[in-house]
Amino acid sequence: MSVGPVTGQFGEIPALAKALYETLVEPLNVRSLRAALGAARIEFDKDEKSLGLLRRVLDDVVGLPEDEVRTLTGSLRLLSELRVTSAHTLSADIEAALKKAGIRYDRPDPRSAWDALVDVVVASIEAISEAIVASATRLSVRGPASKQ
Numbered sequence: 001m002s003v004g005p006v007t008g009q010f011g012e013i014p015a016l017a018k019a020l021y022e023t024l025v026e027p028l029n030v031r032s033l034r035a036a037l038g039a040a041r042i043e044f045d046k047d048e049k050s051l052g053l054l055r056r057v058l059d060d061v062v063g064l065p066e067d068e069v070r071t072l073t074g075s076l077r078l079l080s081e082l083r084v085t086s087a088h089t090l091s092a093d094i095e096a097a098l099k100k101a102g103i104r105y106d107r108p109d110p111r112s113a114w115d116a117l118v119d120v121v122v123a124s125i126e127a128i129s130e131a132i133v134a135s136a137t138r139l140s141v142r143g144p145a146s147k148q
Helices: 010-024 030-039 050-061 066-083 091-100 110-142
Strands: none
Touching: 010 066, 010 091, 010 110, 030 050, 050 066, 050 110, 066 091, 066 110, 091 110
16 A cells, blocks of 8 residues: 555545555454443443544543544544545545645655655554553553543
8 A cells, every 4th residue: 555546646545545444444443442441431332433432542541632632543534534535536625635634745746645644644553552552551550541
């Protein structure tokens, strides 16, 4: 997927986003996310999907501020939105969605946009992992996190 759009069209990005979403987000273990919320005695909707549950875990279990949770999960939500985007969506709409989500790229071409999106997604996944590990370490030493 790091090759990015091969025809130089922004219209390729939704299909690439779908593949990246299927690789990174769909495999999230919903059962584990629900278990983490349950163990912390946090109620959740049984119909909540992986991204909603992940957001709740980061906010309510890990104890991250809501704006940080939004930032960390924003690129994953963008992948979700792009994956359901029709192949007939105008390039300008895709570019606008990327910019609205804060994805900045150097050149006005699809490959640069895709590279920037992948970089943001990877950084988000890394930051989420680090926050969860730090929280698990803190919980094993002191008990549940409390928001500042």
